Amino acid sequence: MGFQIRVLMMLGMSLCLASIVLAKQGTSVFYSRPYLPSACYSYRDQGIMIAGANPTLYDNGKVCGRRYKVRCLGGTNGTPNPCKAGEITVRIVDLCTGCGANEINLSQDAFSRIANIDAGRVRVDYIQV
Template sequence: MRGLVAGVLGVIAIAAVAGACGGSAKATDDGGVGPTCGSPLAPGAGEATYYDATGAGNCSFAPSPDDLLVAAMNVIDYGTAAWCGGCIEVTGPTGVVTVRIVDKCPGCAKGDVDLSREAFELISPLSAGRVPITWREVACNVSGPVAYQHKDGTSEFYTAIQIRNHRYPIAKLESRDANGAWEAIPRVDYNYFVPADGLGPGPYALHVTDTRGHVLEDLAIPFGELETNPGAAQIPVCP
């Protein structure tokens, strides 16, 4: 299978994709998979405000000083970190901007988005403070494969894994149990997948499903506290 990424830790992985409508496709030369795509998440409408963003927030991503086109999603649409790492295109009174969701906004009504200052000024003068918007899911502009981030304090008894560098929001993460069956890992509010009893010392066989129905399968992701390990492939941009 082409497009396999050999990580510095010798990750051995296989990537596959299954579309929401039952289609599938081989990996492409650039490490992507597809082209089958399911329906996007529902669009939204509400009001935008702004804040002094760093790129960090409730989604537990690291600060991104070179990429501050980010936003906090209202707590209703945020759910249990459902939008973390996904991107939306926001249309305001004077422009359009694409932002990555990195935080939640507890004081925002459903449909509202709290934009970084840098993003807000691309759709409205800052002096407006609060403006009407519409927004929809779009692909994030990423390169390279998805990545698996292990949380601090992770051990064979307490495993916490986050998916990073993905094009569309992540719907589900599964691990393969001792009997070879895929078992869903619960997601927590701060955007890690945390099984009740840990996953053991690794390496881990993991199954990632995004909100468009694509599936990535990585069969040997190594364990390492605070380590970021590359997966085998990246999801393509849906038409």
């Protein structure tokens, strides 16, 4: 029985490490209200925990409705300690035409839960859930 528990623990730790490896690192900015219309849902409200995808991630709308966990890793512009603890889950509802590769555009409500708004831009990692 002890061997089986150790094997299950090792498997669980491996899965956790795999999710860290699969997460993309990039940057995040935010956009302010109103959050409508959106490229994916037009004027149908999708709440406040939402995001716009960069053109590559957006993939002609294939990413619409998918959820991503996002975590702040640090600042980009010298703002001391811009990150807040924890992670958020957002739904992709829009295309961010001005976003660069690996950039995700969070709603202001979502951004403010993981980072200080005054930072404006932070380093993040994100992964589809």
